[in-house]
Amino acid sequence: MRIGIFEDEYYRYFQPLARLRPIFDLRCGIYLLREKTSIRFPNIPTDYFVRDILKSLMQETYASIRINEVVSSSYLFINARLLADSSFYSFLHSAEDGQYILIDGELAAARLNATHLSLLAFDEEGLLVFPSDDRLKIISYDKPGSKMAHYIWDLISENGKQLIDDFQLSPGSGYCGGQLFEGVHLIKEENIFIGKNSKIYPGVTISAENGQVFIGDEVTIMPNSYIQGPCSLGEKTLIKAGSKIYGNTSIGHNCKIGGEIEGSIIHSFSNKQHDGFLGHAYLGQWVNLGANTNNSDLKNNYSTIKAYANGALTDTGLLFLGLIMGDHSKTGINTMFNTGTMVGIMCNIFGADFPPKYIPDFSWGGKNGLELYKIENALQTAHIVMSRRNQTLSAEMENLIKYYYNQALLNYS
Known part of the structure; x- marks a missing residue:
């Protein structure tokens, strides 16, 4: 399995801080958003999925990391906007293939195997498009303590909790x-x-x-x-x-x-x-x-x-x-x-x-x-x-x- 951290169309609401970096390179709490995932999934290779406009910069910055490439038959995709607590990450460790995990109706994570990965696409900006497939199971995670950020100011208002x-x-x-x-x-x-x-x-x-x-x-x-x-x-x-x-x-x-x-x-x-x-x-x-x-x-x-x-x-x-x-x-x-x-x-x-x-x-x-x-x-x-x-x-x-x-x-x- 590999981890895939992906941006979505909400990057527009994180400007101007997301002009020169993907959302997951923003700081909230002690760490950058991507670092929170890497720490919780040590020794699992991670790929990044970003807008096309950032692809060359990311390849230059992270030369050893795959950018916008699906290179495995099994992925746990994690949304770059995720602000999650340890309970949610524990839940992700037990996720099974073919699951979409939603927080308040938004895609927070997806565990996909080769069958589902073949249906992935990229839109005109280079953002991942996740397939609609009856074989995929939708799971709504409703425990308090985790949320999806929607605006740059959400990172400011959530910073205290993320620090703790x-x-x-x-x-x-x-x-x-x-x-x-x-x-x-x-x-x-x-x-x-x-x-x-x-x-x-x-x-x-x-x-x-x-x-x-x-x-x-x-x-x-x-x-x-x-x-x-x-x-x-x-x-x-x-x-x-x-x-x-x-x-x-x-x-x-x-x-x-x-x-x-x-x-x-x-x-x-x-x-x-x-x-x-x-x-x-x-x-x-x-x-x-x-x-x-x-x-x-x-x-x-x-x-x-x-x-x-x-x-x-x-x-x-x-x-x-x-x-x-x-x-x-x-x-x-x-x-x-x-x-x-x-x-x-x-x-x-x-x-x-x-x-x-x-x-x-x-x-x-x-x-x-x-x-x-x-x-x-x-x-x-x-x-x-x-x-x-x-x-x-x-x-x-x-x-x-x-x-x-x-x-x-x-x-x-």
Whole structure:
């Protein structure tokens, strides 16, 4: 048997974070969505099924993994949007051939043999199309604790629960492989994991009273910072002095973090180094927020927040929702964002007052107007930023960015 993790048509509602990656490479909790499956199915080979636009990039990124190829007579397919607990994964281990497993009427997983696999197809975007066949058994999984994400903001609102679930998959609790200087305070240290070669300086308080705290390898937390669980800090991340990181926050690897953060996800390789508030937000990779960048995450009249999804203004049903920003986007100092603001990839936002709540890819400007960010300048900045972290912008990623630039050109023309 092989595992097949697949995207479906809902990828449209995870933009702009799904522009340059498949849904399963998004972070929710401690891990990326695909990592949750890999950890629970160790030693079982995994194939990825993605949109055609991402196929070349995935082949470049994951050279040893099959992309959009059915190479076995038996598969357990798992939807990339799945946010499941350990009970659901235990259920999947006992799934039998010829079963579709649904959560709230949506395909969460499928166990198929050679007979059914011969009926699989791909649509015009390269997405898997699962067959309708009377021989397939439909099973509705209705135990609480698992759901299908429908929008990018679902990952934000579910992040706290996923952090707690993912902590059970981590190496252990009550472990410290790093260096704690005198004056560090750990509250409920049995619910705290500190990775190898991490350094935590005097005056830091880490509280796992409301949920576990996971700190990866080689993390540095500078003096007088406060970390509240549930929370995760990825390896080689730097937490600047006096930072306040509140619960339900996931920060990926190689980030530089300062100021105040609550209920947010920062994917990896991104910077929010300075004072300013980031709440109930999602930042992609290679984002940089200038000093005193702030987002609002609660309306003054306490009504639910509207945000854009697949081009349409949508009532999220949420009281708390802040900034959602795509890869390689930047802000100038003192930039402000309203509740539920969407910023595309490769943007540079600056200036006084609130910019629009929907900012397209490759935008340059702010409240006083947006213009198209020239592709040569955007790519030059990306190359410089990545080289400072000893990373390179790959040929396929650059091609994908150019594709979306051409789409942006059509919107501006």
